Amino acid sequence: MNAHDTTFHGRMDDGIEPGQVLLNVDNISLSFGGVKAITDISFDILKGEVRAIIGPNGAGKTSMLNVINGFYHPQEGTITFRGEKRTKMKPYEAASSGISRTFQNVALFKGMSTLDNIMAGRTLKMNKNFFWQLWRYGPALQEEIEHRKVVEEIIEFLEIEAIRKEPVGTLPYGLQKRVELGRALAAEPDLLLLDEPMAGMNLEEKEDMSRFIIEVNQFYGTTIALIEHDMGVVMDLADRVMVLDYGKKIGDGLPEEVQANQAVIDAYLGVSHE
Amino acid sequence: MAKAGKASSEGQPKNFADYLVLNARRFSERPAFRHKDHGIWKTWSWSEAFEEIRAYSMGLKKLGIKPGDKVAIIGQNRPRLYWTFCAVQAIGGVPVPVYSDSVAEEMSYVLEHAEVKATVCQDQEQVDKIDSIRKNLKTLKYVFYDEERGLRDYDIKGLHSISAVQQLGRDVLEQEGDEKWRKGFSKIKGKDIAVMLYTSGTTGRPKGVMLSYDNLIKSSINANKFDDLDKYDEIIAYLPLAWVGDHVFSYTQSYVAGYCVCCPENPETADHDRLEIAPTYFFAPPRVFETMLTNINVRMQDASKIKQRMFNYFMEHARNVGEPILNGDEVGFMDRFKYKLGEFLVYGPLKNRMGMTNMKVGYTAGEAIGPEIFSFYRSLGLNLKQLYGQTEASVYISAQPDGEIRADTVGTPSPDVEIKIADNGEVLYRSPGVFVGYFKNDKATKETKTKDGWVYTGDAGFIDGEGHLRIIDRAKDVGKLKDGSLFAPKYIENKLKFFSDIKEVVAFGDGRDKCCAFINIDLTSVGNWAERNNVSYASYQELTQHPDVIKMMGEHVAQVNRTLASEEMMSGSQIARFLILHKELDPDDGEMTRTMKVRRPFIRERYDELIEALYDGSGEKYIETEVVFEDGRTGKISATVSIQDAQMFAPTHGMKEAAE
Numbered sequence: 001m002n003a004h005d006t007t008f009h010g011r012m013d014d015g016i017e018p019g020q021v022l023l024n025v026d027n028i029s030l031s032f033g034g035v036k037a038i039t040d041i042s043f044d045i046l047k048g049e050v051r052a053i054i055g056p057n058g059a060g061k062t063s064m065l066n067v068i069n070g071f072y073h074p075q076e077g078t079i080t081f082r083g084e085k086r087t088k089m090k091p092y093e094a095a096s097s098g099i100s101r102t103f104q105n106v107a108l109f110k111g112m113s114t115l116d117n118i119m120a121g122r123t124l125k126m127n128k129n130f131f132w133q134l135w136r137y138g139p140a141l142q143e144e145i146e147h148r149k150v151v152e153e154i155i156e157f158l159e160i161e162a163i164r165k166e167p168v169g170t171l172p173y174g175l176q177k178r179v180e181l182g183r184a185l186a187a188e189p190d191l192l193l194l195d196e197p198m199a200g201m202n203l204e205e206k207e208d209m210s211r212f213i214i215e216v217n218q219f220y221g222t223t224i225a226l227i228e229h230d231m232g233v234v235m236d237l238a239d240r241v242m243v244l245d246y247g248k249k250i251g252d253g254l255p256e257e258v259q260a261n262q263a264v265i266d267a268y269l270g271v272s273h274e
Numbered sequence: 275m276a277k278a279g280k281a282s283s284e285g286q287p288k289n290f291a292d293y294l295v296l297n298a299r300r301f302s303e304r305p306a307f308r309h310k311d312h313g314i315w316k317t318w319s320w321s322e323a324f325e326e327i328r329a330y331s332m333g334l335k336k337l338g339i340k341p342g343d344k345v346a347i348i349g350q351n352r353p354r355l356y357w358t359f360c361a362v363q364a365i366g367g368v369p370v371p372v373y374s375d376s377v378a379e380e381m382s383y384v385l386e387h388a389e390v391k392a393t394v395c396q397d398q399e400q401v402d403k404i405d406s407i408r409k410n411l412k413t414l415k416y417v418f419y420d421e422e423r424g425l426r427d428y429d430i431k432g433l434h435s436i437s438a439v440q441q442l443g444r445d446v447l448e449q450e451g452d453e454k455w456r457k458g459f460s461k462i463k464g465k466d467i468a469v470m471l472y473t474s475g476t477t478g479r480p481k482g483v484m485l486s487y488d489n490l491i492k493s494s495i496n497a498n499k500f501d502d503l504d505k506y507d508e509i510i511a512y513l514p515l516a517w518v519g520d521h522v523f524s525y526t527q528s529y530v531a532g533y534c535v536c537c538p539e540n541p542e543t544a545d546h547d548r549l550e551i552a553p554t555y556f557f558a559p560p561r562v563f564e565t566m567l568t569n570i571n572v573r574m575q576d577a578s579k580i581k582q583r584m585f586n587y588f589m590e591h592a593r594n595v596g597e598p599i600l601n602g603d604e605v606g607f608m609d610r611f612k613y614k615l616g617e618f619l620v621y622g623p624l625k626n627r628m629g630m631t632n633m634k635v636g637y638t639a640g641e642a643i644g645p646e647i648f649s650f651y652r653s654l655g656l657n658l659k660q661l662y663g664q665t666e667a668s669v670y671i672s673a674q675p676d677g678e679i680r681a682d683t684v685g686t687p688s689p690d691v692e693i694k695i696a697d698n699g700e701v702l703y704r705s706p707g708v709f710v711g712y713f714k715n716d717k718a719t720k721e722t723k724t725k726d727g728w729v730y731t732g733d734a735g736f737i738d739g740e741g742h743l744r745i746i747d748r749a750k751d752v753g754k755l756k757d758g759s760l761f762a763p764k765y766i767e768n769k770l771k772f773f774s775d776i777k778e779v780v781a782f783g784d785g786r787d788k789c790c791a792f793i794n795i796d797l798t799s800v801g802n803w804a805e806r807n808n809v810s811y812a813s814y815q816e817l818t819q820h821p822d823v824i825k826m827m828g829e830h831v832a833q834v835n836r837t838l839a840s841e842e843m844m845s846g847s848q849i850a851r852f853l854i855l856h857k858e859l860d861p862d863d864g865e866m867t868r869t870m871k872v873r874r875p876f877i878r879e880r881y882d883e884l885i886e887a888l889y890d891g892s893g894e895k896y897i898e899t900e901v902v903f904e905d906g907r908t909g910k911i912s913a914t915v916s917i918q919d920a921q922m923f924a925p926t927h928g929m930k931e932a933a934e
Contacts, residue, residue, distance in 0.1 A: 115313075152312035157423075162542035164313060215424070 016082060018048035022223050023068065023191060028077035030063055030247075037063045038074070039247045045191065050217055050224045052238035052255075054231075056267055059244040061227045062104060065193045068225070069101055070094035082190075096124050098190035102180045102197060104227075110169030114179050117168055118154055121186025122147045154182045158212060174205035181212060185222075192216065194226045198233055206233060213237060235259065243267065289468070289487045291331075291364035291459040293529040298324035301505050301532045307353040308508075308536040310547055318353065320532065330354075330436065331361035332455050333443030334392075337416060337434075341366025341458075344388045344470065348372045348381070348404075349396025351511040351524070351537045354420045354436050358394045359525055363468060364459045367391075370470045370482070371516040374400060382407040384472050384480055385414070388713065392416035394436070398424035405430055464488035470713055471518050471665050482713030483518075483665045493668040493707035494522065494530040496689040500673065501635045505532035507554040508632075512544040518665040519639075523557055548629035556636040560643035563658075566628055567647055588616035589653075596653030601677045621654045630656055637661050637673070644772045645681035652679065660684050662745060666722065666729055667691075668707030672743045683742035693743060699734035699760065700749040734762060736843050746844075751874075753784025759846020761789060763874075766847065769834045775799040776830065778859050780872055781849070782885055788850035790888040792881070793827055794859055815913050818854045824916060827854055832921035845925035851888050852920055853895075855881075856913035862902045887917055 016022055023045040030038040038060045045051045053061045066072040068079070070089040079086045081097065089097075100121070108117050126133070126147065132140035155161055158178050163171060168179055177197060184192055197213065198206045210233055216222050228234050234241060234255065241258045243251035245267040251258050258264055287293045297306065302321040309316050318326065339345065345362045347369055349355050362369045370388045372381060374396065381403060385393065391413055395401045401419050408414060416432040418439060419425060425433070468487045472480040498504070511524035528535050533555070538547035548556075574585050595609045605613075625631050636651070636658045643660065651658045661673035662684035672693065674685030687693045691705040704727045711719040723729050734752040735745040746752065746762040753761045766789065767779040777796035783789035795818055804811060804820075811817040835848040859865040859872065865880070866872055878885065880899075887895035898912040 149312065152314075156312060159540075161313070161539045162546070 016047045018046075018221065020047050021045070021080075022047040022082065024080040025064075025068070026078045026080070028064075028067060028074045028079070030060075030067060030072055030074045037247050038067070040077075041244070041247075041249045042077075043242050043249065043252060045223060045225055046240075047223055048217075048221050049239040050213070050226060050237050052226045052228060052234045052241045053244065054228065054234055054241060054258075055244035058246075059267075060247040061244055062195055063247075064244070065101060065195055065225065065227065068094075068191075069099050069193060092124070095187060098188075099193065100184040100187040100189035100191075101193035102177070102184050102195060104195040104199065106173070106176045106180055108168045108176060108180055108183070111167055113165050114160060114163050114168055114171075114182075115151060115155070115165060117179055118151045118182045118186050119147065121183035122150065124187060151186060154185050157185075157215070158182050174201050174208075177201065177205075177209065178212070181209075181216075185216065188220075189222060191223045191225065194224060194228075196227050196229065198228060198230055206230065210237060287491075288464050289363060289459055289462045289466075289491075290360050290526065290529050291462070294320075294324055294327060294360055294364075295456075297529065297532050304505055304532065305508075305534040306528075306532075307356065308534060308551070309353045310537070310539040310543070310550075313539075315536075315550070323357070326440065327357045327361050327364070328452060328455065329440040329443035329447065330357055331364040331443065332446045332452065333439035333441070334361055334367070335365045335455065335458070336442050336446050337439065339365055339367050339392060339416075343367045343391040344370050346370045346372050346385055346388065346390040346393040347515060348393060348400045349374050349420065349515070350541060351513075351515065351520075352396055352420055353535075353537055355394060355396060355515060356511070356525060356535065356537075358436075359469070359521075360529070363462075364455070366458060366462060366466075368467050368470055370472070371514075371521065372472065373514055373516045375514075378403045378407050382410050384482075386410050386412075387480075388470060388472075388482055389413045392418060392432075394418045395420070397421040401425060401428065401430070401433070462487065464491070465710075467710060469521065471516060471521060473665050481715055481718055484710040484713055485518075485668055485707075486710050489668045489707045489709065490522065490526045491530065492690070493670055493705075494527040496706075497522070497670055498527055498531040500675075500689055501555070503527065503531045503533060503555060507531065507533035507634070508536060508551060509533065509555045509557075510536045510538060510544070510548050510551050510553045512538055512541065512548075513557070518669055519557060519663070522669045523555070545629075549627070550629070552629050552632040554632050554634045556630065556633050558636070558638060559640040560638050560647070563638060563643065563647055563651060567650055570624065570627075585620055588620040591616055592621065592653040593649070596655060597649060597679075600652055600655055600657065601679065617655070625654060625656065633657070635659065635676075639663060639684075642768045643681065646772070648681040661688075662743060664729075664731060666709045667703060667705060668709070670707060671701075671703050671705070671731070674742075678740070678742070680742065683738060683744050685743065686741050687743070693737070694728070695736055696730075698749065699736065699746075699752055701731045701733050701735045701743070701745070702728045703731065704728045739842075755783050755789065755847060756785065756787045757846065760843050761847045762844070765844065766791070766834070766838070766849065769837065770830060773830045775803065775826070778866075778872065780859075780874065780877055782878075782888070783847060786889060788889075789847045790885070791831070791849050791852045792877075792884070793831075793852055793854050795823065795827070795854060797858070814858065815856045815911065818856055819913065819916055824854060824918060827852070828918055828920060835920060836923050839923035840926045842925075848922045849920050850922065851917060853884065853888060853915050853917045855884075856897070856915055857899060857901065857911060860901075863900075884915065887915075893917055 021044045026042050028038055028041050053064060055061050063072060067074050070091045070093060073088050109120065126143055132138050155164060158181065160178055163175060168176055198209050201209065213224065214237065217224055238255055240253065241255050242249060243258055243264045250263045250267055251261040287296055297320040303319050305317045306320040306323040307318045345367050347355050347358050359369045370390060372384055392415060393404050395404060395417060397419065401417060404417055416434065417430060418434050418436055420436050422435060464487045466487055467484045468490050469485050470482045472482050509523060511520060513520040524535050536551045538544040574582060591612055595605050595613055598605050599613060633656055636656060638658060639661045648658065657676065659674040659679055662671045663669040664671060670688040671691055672685045672687050691703055693701060693703050696702055708727055708729055732749050733745050734747050734749040735743055738744055746765040751763055755761050761783040763781040766781045770776050770779045775796050776793055778794035780792040781789060797814060800817060800823060804817060809820060809822060811820060817823060831849050831852050838844045838848045861867065864876055883897055884895055894914050894916045896914045898910055900908055900910055902908050
């Protein structure tokens with residue numbers, strides 16, 4: 001993508017056709033000291049799909065996301081993103097290569113406005129000299145105006161015009177989650193990782209959020225990996241679902257298949273061990 | 275810049291397309307429309323607006339919209355939707371704005387009845403609605419939309435974006451010029467139907483009120499003159515397009531005067547957008563003013579002690595001298611000086627917060643506004659006035675002239691309007707704004723409009739000693755006491771409801787020998803009072819029957835009676851006896867509608883015993899009432915309700931005048 005192009009495309013253009021493998025995870029294992037968080041997991045994410053990762057508490061879902069965006073480094077296994085095998089990658093490198101994410105517990109800059117928070121998501125795309133930025137003058141000002149346009153498109157997309165100037169700390173939780181999605185979108189990610197985007201929301205907020213996720217996926221063609229506990233939401237949104245339990249993959253496939261999988265049912269409902 | 279050329283006819287423009295052409299010439303670079311989009315106010319000058327509307331209109335013509343075709347407009351306040359009015363009218367069509375929040379079934383009736391050929395929708399939501407009722411709409415050929423979001427993959431017959439229509443119009447313009455288009459609207463006559471507005475229809479089916487160009491243009495000219503509105507004014511358009519008020523304030527008056535109409539980003543941001551625009555002319559229903567005042571009070575309570583003291587001190591001063599200063603009465607130098615200081619320290623910043631810094635004139639209408647709220651705004655130096663209007667009158671029936679403002683009147687007849695009162699108290703009017711008729715409903719037209727042009731308003735009222743009209747109630751609710759004096763329940767109830775610790779009132783008296791009332795206390799307010807005065811209570815019921823609460827209500831009733839005594843027509847219907855109801859009137863129990871209006875017949879039946887007790891002179895009454903709890907279970911509550919005689923006053927109406 002051209003560094004000077006500041007119109008909003010929703011995502012980077014990487015030349016990978018929809019349906020092809022965007023990210024491939026091969027035999028990943030991750031442990032913290034003696035605790036094995038992820039054991040020998042392989043899966044792939046196809047371009048343009050909504051991929052859900054589900055599983056009981058402590059199954060390793062968030063760890064998996066952390067591995068994908070370079071926050072954790074697995075002891076074993078390889079990750080291939082856009083056909084390139086990744087070595088130890090830092091989160092900001094993952095971000096600039098087109099992966100952005102939201103967090104399980106909202107991680108916004110509470111004292112800053114909605115606008116500034118989303119603007120922060122554009123940081124990686126700003127490349128004017130630090131000197132100019134410091135004085136907010138000349139090319140840096142021009143650049144800021146261009147990025148503001150993009151941010152305004154996101155604000156319109158997420159229907160949060162009314163809270164544009166509100167400090168996010170004062171907003172209801174559901175709206176904070178929406179702002180966080182906005183910040184993730186601002187980076188125009190190729191792969192968007194959503195960690196429980198609907199946790200703690202009421203029904204109406206869930207419906208809104210689902211609609212935005214679908215729209216992001218369909219309009220911009222953004223590939224989405226999603227962790228979610230609400231099964232209704234997962235079954236409606238996801239194209240494919242992977243199920244983890246105690247760091248192991250116990251199921252993978254279409255939502256219907258997963259729903260009918262005995263191992264999955266056991267993991268969720270519990271089963272008596274003789 | 276557009277070459278607007280000359281108006282289709284010399285002299286007085288006859289329709290809004292004429293005005294558009296004229297405005298593009300006389301005000302060419304002045305702002306006509308603003309819209310906040312992506313966080314920035316975008317402005318169209320009159321000449322730009324002319325080009326946009328011409329392209330739009332020619333596009334519609336090319337698609338086959340013909341004179342007489344009805345085009346529905348569904349959506350919030352957006353420049354393009356406002357342009358639709360003129361674009362459709364310029365080719366002889368009739369725009370029909372529809373309430374955008376109505377559900378598909380409600381919309382279906384109106385669109386079917388109006389025989390619309392096209393609908394102009396704001397967004398996907400409205401397009402979806404139209405699509406879901408399309409099978410009922412035999413005449414519908416086109417669906418146009420403004421915002422593209424979500425509509426990219428739609429496959430609906432006749433679906434076009436407004437920009438596509440405009441592009442089509444521009445192509446036509448390039449090929450054959452706009453002569454034909456101009457000729458089209460030069461043929462429009464003043465008697466022709468300009469717009470059809472459906473009344474919201476609280477009773478029965480909505481009726482399509484047909485207003486002619488003459489109706490709207492004459493009313494607009496008069497109104498602009500009355501309030502001195504010109505091209506330098508700005509208003510914010512945030513009320514429903516389908517409501518006659520918005521149509522006249524934000525469309526017809528703007529075209530006639532040339533003032534700028536600003537459309538907020540969306541309904542939630544309207545308050546904030548108003549702050550940025552600071553309109554010079556502002557209309558709001560009373561509840562908007564109420565909410566603003568409450569917000570100010572709440573925020574003031576969080577302010578520092580010094581600020582609070584300053585606020586209270588200057589507000590007190592404003593209460594004393596603000597209104598006289600605004601009315602141009604004589605006020606001493608020191609008081610004026612102090613008021614100026616207050617303007618600098620308190621009133622100015624306050625007005626700025628509300629976006630009213632530049633407000634030249636503001637109106638409220640629709641329902642009664644509390645006198646305290648009304649005078650609060652006036653004491654700040656804001657020229658807030660009341661008006662009384664109807665769709666059938668092209669809004670204006672009466673309005674308060676500057677300097678003659680009362681909280682309880684709706685002003686003197688507007689220019690060119692005649693008002694008379696029928697024997698049963700119903701208000702009738704006649705004016706150049708009187709509607710042509712109801713669409714496809716001659717029966718209703720005949721019932722409402724007499725042969726010589728008088729229109730029945732359905733409201734009862736009277737003209738007071740100073741020539742001001744006072745509306746007291748819906749005509750069908752007004753009755754008479756046995757001794758013949760007028761009984762207007764809502765009028766009395768509203769007077770009591772203005773006390774903050776009274777939530778609801780139901781007055782009785784039609785066909786009886788005296789007027790009596792049920793009172794519902796406001797738990798928040800009275801509870802707060804109880805807390806401050808160490809009054810302990812275990813339940814709502816107990817609080818209602820507390821001697822101090824009863825005494826307090828008695829004082830309120832006495833105060834209302836005193837004001838009633840000073841009014842010629844109302845002095846006979848002072849409240850003789852009252853009781854405080856032991857339970858809150860509740861929609862779950864069927865006592866109120868979901869929109870919180872009292873259901874009189876139901877209450878009369880349910881509390882028959884209590885009503886009889888009011889009239890038979892007993893001092894208290896035991897009652898058992900069935901109630902529905904929130905989870906749907908039913909139960910019974912019982913209480914002994916105390917019944918009080920109220921203090922009444924001899925009529926003072928004549929005496930006051932004698933003293934003057």
